[in-house]
Amino acid sequence: xxxxxxxxxxxxxxxxxxxxxxxxxxxxxxxxxxxxxxxxxxxxxxxxxxxxxxxxxxxxxxxxxxxxxxxxxxxxxxxxxxxxxxxxxxxxxxxxxxxxxxxxxxxxxxxxxxxxxxxxxxxxxxxxxxxxxxxxxxxxxxxxxxxxxxxxxxxxxxxxxxxxxxxxxxxxxxxxxxxxxxxxxxxxxxxxxxxxxxxxxxxxxxxxxxxxxxxxxxxxxxxxxxxxxxxxxxxxxxxxxxxxxxxxxxxxxxxxxxxxxxxxxxxxxxxxxxxxxxxxxxxxxxxxxxxxxxxxxxxxxxxxxxxxxxxxxxxxxxxxxxxxxxxxxxxxxxxxxxxxxxxxxxxxxxxxxxxxxxxxxxxxxxxxxxxxxxxxxxxxxxxxxxxxxxxxxxxxxxxxxx
Amino acid sequence: xxxxxxxxxxxxxxxxxxxxxxxxxxxxxxxxxxxxxxxxxxxxxxxxxxxxxxxxxxxxxxxxxxxxxxxxxxxxxxxxxxxxxxxxxxxxxxxxxxxxxxxxxxxxxxxxxxxxxxxxxxxxxxxxxxxxxxxxxxxxxxxxxxxxxxxxxxxxxxxxxxxxxxxxxxxxxxxxxxxxxxxxxxxxxxxxxxxxxxxxxxxxxxxxxxxxxxxxxxxxxxxxxxxxxxxxxxxxxxxxxxxxxxxxxxxxxxxxxxxxxxxxxxxx
Numbered sequence: 042x043x044x045x046x047x048x049x050x051x052x053x054x055x056x057x058x059x060x061x062x063x064x065x066x067x068x069x070x071x072x073x074x075x076x077x078x079x080x081x082x083x084x085x086x087x088x089x090x091x092x093x094x095x096x097x098x099x100x101x102x103x104x105x106x107x108x109x110x111x112x113x114x115x116x117x118x119x120x121x122x123x124x125x126x127x128x129x130x131x132x133x134x135x136x137x138x139x140x141x142x143x144x145x146x147x148x149x150x151x152x153x154x155x156x157x158x159x160x161x162x163x164x165x166x167x168x169x170x171x172x173x174x175x176x177x178x179x180x181x182x183x184x185x186x187x188x189x190x191x192x193x194x195x196x197x198x199x200x201x202x203x204x205x206x207x208x209x210x211x212x213x214x215x216x217x218x219x220x221x222x223x224x225x226x227x228x229x230x231x232x233x234x235x236x237x238x239x240x241x242x243x244x245x246x247x248x249x250x251x252x253x254x255x256x257x258x259x260x261x262x263x264x265x266x267x268x269x270x271x272x273x274x275x276x277x278x279x280x281x282x283x284x285x286x287x288x289x290x291x292x293x294x295x296x297x298x299x300x301x302x303x304x305x306x307x308x309x310x311x312x313x314x315x316x317x318x319x320x321x322x323x324x325x326x327x328x329x330x331x332x333x334x335x336x337x338x339x340x341x342x343x344x345x346x347x348x349x350x351x352x353x354x355x356x357x358x359x360x361x362x363x364x365x366x367x368x369x370x371x372x373x374x375x376x377x378x379x380x381x382x383x384x385x386x387x388x389x390x391x392x393x394x395x396x397x398x399x400x401x402x403x404x405x406x407x408x409x410x411x412x413x414x415x416x417x418x419x420x421x422x423x424x425x426x427x428x429x430x431x432x433x434x435x436x437x438x439x440x441x442x443x
Numbered sequence: 444x445x446x447x448x449x450x451x452x453x454x455x456x457x458x459x460x461x462x463x464x465x466x467x468x469x470x471x472x473x474x475x476x477x478x479x480x481x482x483x484x485x486x487x488x489x490x491x492x493x494x495x496x497x498x499x500x501x502x503x504x505x506x507x508x509x510x511x512x513x514x515x516x517x518x519x520x521x522x523x524x525x526x527x528x529x530x531x532x533x534x535x536x537x538x539x540x541x542x543x544x545x546x547x548x549x550x551x552x553x554x555x556x557x558x559x560x561x562x563x564x565x566x567x568x569x570x571x572x573x574x575x576x577x578x579x580x581x582x583x584x585x586x587x588x589x590x591x592x593x594x595x596x597x598x599x600x601x602x603x604x605x606x607x608x609x610x611x612x613x614x615x616x617x618x619x620x621x622x623x624x625x626x627x628x629x630x631x632x633x634x635x636x637x638x639x640x641x642x643x644x645x646x647x648x649x650x651x652x653x654x655x656x657x658x659x660x661x662x663x664x665x666x667x668x669x670x671x672x673x674x675x676x677x678x679x680x681x682x683x684x685x686x687x688x689x690x691x692x693x694x695x696x697x698x699x700x701x702x703x704x705x706x707x708x709x710x711x
Contacts, residue, residue, distance in 0.1 A: 103711065105711070143700075146705065146709075155565040193700070198705060248704075250555075250568075250704065298568055302570070302572045303573055328570075330570055330573055331573070332575055333624070340573075373576065373577045374580055375503050375505065376580075377539070377580060403536060403538060406512070406535060406537060407536070407537055442536075442540070443537065
């Protein structure tokens with residue numbers, strides 16, 4: 042009897058020790074790269090350069106334990122920019138503990154979430170602040186401190202967010218290109234709430250797949266990630282600058298996607314209440330993909346999206362009544378080559394438009410090149426694009442993955 | 444009068460023609476029935492595998508012999524009465540590491556597919572009607588990676604023929620999905636275990652496009668045969684892809700909830 046018990050104990054111990062290295066898992070990975078930007082026109086300001094070189098790194102540590110039910114992810118980001126002191130920056134993109142249970146998940150720490158379905162504009166996606174010095178397409182975001190609880194049902198996923206600390210938007214510095222008409226005084230932001238960046242924001246979201254439909258509903262109450270600007274003298278230099286003003290907002294959002302054969306139909310809309318004013322904004326469109334066009338290996342995608350915003354031109358929103366037309370070409374080759382071309386035309390103002398090219402391809406399993414180019418055109422000083430009218434640029438990045 | 448003479452001849456002709464026609468129909472029916480019977484037996488013998496987790500490499504070769512390797516992990520769940528569910532995690536090349544792909548295949552309707560982009564934390568729904576596109580730049584199309592379901596094809600038994608020393612049925616499979624990249628497939632199914640040993644894929648112009656050879660079959664759970672090496676050769680462009688299964692485990696305890704958008708977002 043004792044023999045069997047101790048044998049069972051011994052085997053249990055063996056099993057335990059044998060399973061321990063499998064139960065805990067650690068990984069290290071990441072990417073780094075060099076980037077050269079070249080601006081096609083002479084700058085508006087004499088101190089601005091035409092060439093801009095930078096290097097960046099984004100390592101990633103991942104550790105999981107408790108059979109993968111718990112994990113910790115740490116993903117810092119750093120960029121050194123030779124020209125723009127504001128673009129030289131460090132951020133913790135993620136430092137988050139994830140606990141997974143049978144029908145719920147808890148994320149605690151600094152994290153990133155994505156809400157939405159459209160390509161040209163991310164209206165409902167208001168949790169993470171835009172890291173505007175990285176790219177001007179609003180796709181790069183700063184890490185957001187959060188506690189996020191998600192409850193998973195057959196009918197979809199219900200998530201609640203508590204956001205205890207606010208991150209300010211990044212803006213190009215005095216020597217950098219792609220500035221607003223006046224330098225942004227990022228050292229002296231203004232807040233509507235007396236708690237300033239420590240105001241506790243909260244949000245809830247419901248997301249579900251219903252057959253050929255994807256549906257998301259969201260509500261956010263807290264500090265608006267999108268600042269207003271107040272021209273004011275800088276307390277130190279006395280120079281007139283734009284002080285970002287972060288107001289409190291309440292926003293209801295809906296995002297949806299429908300699959301119809303080779304078509305994807307996408308739509309996002311928000312209703313936002315900010316500074317005793319309220320407005321509606323929406324973006325919607327289609328994506329059509331044709332596989333193996335003209336008997337080739339290539340996939341050709343067509344993107345059309347229309348952007349609407351009730352706010353007037355003075356709000357620095359470039360999406361009042363605009364049309365985006367784009368095409369995505371996927372080469373389906375070993376190197377994973379892809380090209381995206383697009384134009385955004387302001388329908389109220391025919392002189393205001395923007396264009397973009399995004400291309401990338403692998404050179405080896407670890408090296409990749411990327412080419413991005415943006416073009417801006419506007420004759421209208423009140424339009425946000427006007428500030429960048431001489432900032433057309435081409436950006437070449439060499440990326441190394443480890 | 445003359446009609447009286449002619450009539451028996453005509454009716455004899457008609458009778459002979461009818462006999463020939465019914466014979467041909469009967470023969471075609473036989474071939475269709477036998478084709479379906481073989482496919483049914485093939486599906487039946489593989490039923491009940493439940494769930495599996497596999498570590499797989501894809502070796503892509505171009506016509507010049509240049510090679511590139513992709514590493515993926517595939518979690519699969521058998522779904523009774525419909526297509527299977529699969530979660531594929533990409534490990535290599537490194538730039539797509541962490542990208543994962545969720546698919547619910549269906550027997551007669553388009554599959555449901557989502558891709559997760561870890562850098563953006565974004566889950567994207569994919570329009571899956573275009574299933575003829577290449578999977579990760581390989582010679583395998585998306586539709587070649589989905590589960591074999593009886594309702595996807597009509598069948599015709601063609602002949603018996605040995606392949607690599609094993610007695611095989613040769614069966615033609617015509618996809619019912621009009622968006623398939625193929626007019627038909629011709630499969631060599633071994634008579635002993637009902638395993639596909641070779642499949643020829645014919646393009647929309649009915650020209651031979653690709654040949655898949657499945658080798659090194661291993662038996663799992665005393666019932667389920669899986670090929671450790673599957674080589675797809677595109678005879679039109681000279682490229683090929685080898686799918687190497689490094690390991691595969693069954694009954695790993697995967698459930699429906701391991702195949703939703705939340706698990707896609709968490710996949711590592």
